[in-house]
Amino acid sequence: MIQIFGLANSDDQEPKSVKSPWDSSTYLTRETVWDNMDLHAQLDLIFSDNTHRIRLTYYWKDKQN
Numbered sequence: 001m002i003q004i005f006g007l008a009n010s011d012d013q014e015p016k017s018v019k020s021p022w023d024s025s026t027y028l029t030r031e032t033v034w035d036n037m038d039l040h041a042q043l044d045l046i047f048s049d050n051t052h053r054i055r056l057t058y059y060w061k062d063k064q065n
Contacts, residue, residue, distance in 0.1 A: 044056075
């Protein structure tokens with residue numbers, strides 16, 4: 001991802017433990033954000049007992065404005 005987006009503007013150094021609002025379980029999350037003149041991207045990683053999610057949100061920016 002560094003080759004495509006460059007160095008991240010912000011990232012979690014350690015996973016964060018989050019308590020689920022639906023039950024008593026907890027899960028781990030990580031977030032990384034890239035933001036520059038060309039694009040905005042956010043990578044969210046979610047890890048729980050039986051679910052692993054990877055969510056990449058990507059927006060390109062209009063270079064004329």
